[in-house]
Amino acid sequence: MDSPSELIIDSAQCRFGNRNVLNAVFLNCGLGEIVGVLGRNGSGKSVLLKMIFGIEKGQFKHLTINGKIVKKAFLTGQVGYLPQKRLLPSSSKVGFAVNMLTTVYRDDLLQNEHVKRHLNDKMGDLSGGLARLIEGLIILYGDPPFVLLDEPFLHLEPMLKLLFIDEIDKFKAKKGIIITDHSYRDILGISDRIVLIHNGSNYQIQKEEDLITHGYVPDVL
Numbered sequence: 027m028d029s030p031s032e033l034i035i036d037s038a039q040c041r042f043g044n045r046n047v048l049n050a051v052f053l054n055c056g057l058g059e060i061v062g063v064l065g066r067n068g069s070g071k072s073v074l075l076k077m078i079f080g081i082e083k084g085q086f087k088h089l090t091i092n093g094k095i096v097k098k099a100f101l102t103g104q105v106g107y108l109p110q111k112r113l114l115p116s117s118s119k120v121g122f123a124v125n126m127l128t129t130v131y132r133d134d135l136l137q138n139e140h141v142k143r144h145l146n147d148k149m150g151d152l153s154g155g156l157a158r159l160i161e162g163l164i165i166l167y168g169d170p171p172f173v174l175l176d177e178p179f180l181h182l183e184p185m186l187k188l189l190f191i192d193e194i195d196k197f198k199a200k201k202g203i204i205i206t207d208h209s210y211r212d213i214l215g216i217s218d219r220i221v222l223i224h225n226g227s228n229y230q231i232q233k234e235e236d237l238i239t240h241g242y243v244p245d246v247l
Contacts, residue, residue: 031057033078033091033105033172033202040073040084047073048084049226055202057171060194062217063206064231064242069223071206072110075174078204079107091172099172106170110177113161116150120160123149128167135167140189154181162190166197173197175205179212191216210237 038051047070055061065071076082078089080098089096091104099105114123120141128135135141141160149157162178175194179187194203194216207213214220220231224240237243 031092031171031202033099033204034089035074035078036088037086038074038077038084039086040070040077040082046226048077048223051223051226051228053078053204053221053228055172055204057202058199059218060198060203060205060216062213062220063204063223064210064213064220064237065206065223066242067208070226071223072176074223075107075176075204075206076109079105079174104170105172105174106165106168107174108162108165108176108178110180112149112157113165114149114157116148118149119145120147120149120152121145123160123164127164129169131167131169135163138163140186155183155186158182159186159190163193166193166201171200172202173204175203177207178205179207179209187212210243 032054034054036052038048040048051074053074063071073082077084077087078099080100089099091099091102096102124132124135124141140156141163144152144160152160158181162175166173178190182190191212197203205213205217214234222229222231222237222240222242224242229240231237
């Protein structure tokens, strides 16, 4: 039975032409946990998050949020999503985006020095790393109880990455967070559970050596 505070996608299938990307994949995330999703380029990590959010249809999925069947999560207001590509228009001012996309935690977000300093700046005028950080913070501080972060550390210099990892950890007790990234050690360090997408299927990763077993990393750690 579904947990009363849980996002579950089951039997996720997606095919592009003759290529099966996902084949009966299962993933769940409850409030109060961080689930890391690993996989090589083209393994279907981003496709899976898009299917959850509702912008990729796929061939089949059974998606429930808090026990209710959902077709497109973005219509429920229960799921926030940070895609790999730019989220906000270049012409959008940081302050406008904050006001549009946050309510409950807005005052806390406005105390963040990186956000506060750039409230009147347009997203297009920020460096790639700073824009990525601010977009990630806006999604993390948004109202939805579940958050999908697709490679949130992309373009982040080390200090900004550490800052964002701290912010993610801060919200662990309040939200259910699904996160992907190619920096697998960062994902291992921050996540409560790890799922590997490989050959279209999902595998539970109990320890770092399991990534060797499934061929995700070479036999040298």
